[in-house]
Amino acid sequence: MSNAATFDTRTDTAIPVESPLAYSYRRSGAPQAGGSSRLQLRERAMLGHLILRGGAIVLDEAVRDVLGLNLPGRPQTLVQDASGERSIQWLSPDEWLVIVPGGEEFPLETKLREHLGSAHFAISDVSGGQTLLEISGEAARELLMKTVIYDVHPSNFPVGKGVTTVFAKATTIIRRPSEDRWELVVRRSFADYCYRWLLDAGAEFGVNVQQ
Amino acid sequence: MFYIYCPYCGEHREEEEFHPKGQAHIERPKEPEACSDEEWGNYLFFRDNPRGVHHEMWVHAVGCRKFFNMTRHTVSYEILETYKMGEQPSITADSQAKPREAAAVSQQEGVRA
Incomplete structure (x- = not known):
């Protein structure tokens, strides 16, 4: 597990949440x-958006084990699961965008961090952005x-x-x-x-x- | 408008997605403290302004946001090739000055790139 500080951006408190288009x-x-x-x-x-950065080989294994999807290695490709709800997209040679149903992003981030351990990588939750x-x-x-x-x-x-x-x-x-x-x-x-x-x-x- | 081949995205994109970032292959002196003022000044301020083949750095600002190099002809504006950071150009002013046959081959490659 990496020693990066993480927190769940979704709170349990009953505060009104508005979409960016409200x-x-x-x-x-x-x-x-x-x-x-x-x-x-x-x-x-309100979907979960994560940016993964790091080497393709390291990330590919983690993503396949945790998410069950192959990391798209070719430029401009998009990979989805059977339901179409979870997807990974190539953004740059060391950057991918993962979109999952809202609420899944923090557990996913935690699992990926556990799996990747001390490898060289970065995960940012950009759901709010x-x-x-x-x-x-x-x-x-x-x-x-x-x-x-x-x-x-x-x-x-x-x-x-x-x-x-x-x-x-x-x-x-x-x-x-x-x-x-x-x-x-x-x-x-x-x-x-x-x-x-x-x-x-x-x-x-x-x-x-x-x- | 240029139609630029991004070596990281592997396809041609509109110029609107790119920014030029000046001359390529400028190496920072390994020991700035040991430089003379002239060496440091040359590194910081002085750039080539050739008539002909020029190597430039560009960034695919809207796409993959990677820097890459471009060999461009400053008179015809023709883009002779683009290549990744850390690589050396296959087309240079010297290679262009060679006999016509050799130049014709590299010109063709440049058009493709």
């Missing part, structure tokens, strides 16, 4: 286009095409890929977990901006926001 819902609302909608937008708030937006529907790719500088054509962006790129001038991770679903991992501080951008850009497709 303010946006109040200020900008959540448009409903109904049946004519070609685009669905949903925030998956970013949020995950999910876009789906037939116009999802069209929306991305007018928003990101990266080529999102299926030939360049197959399922199981994830890249960090520029999304409407904000740094955003764009992932494609399945054929018809795209995920954006945005900074908490940029969440309102990205949300309003998505509403504006999605207006022509009749965006449907699911809260």
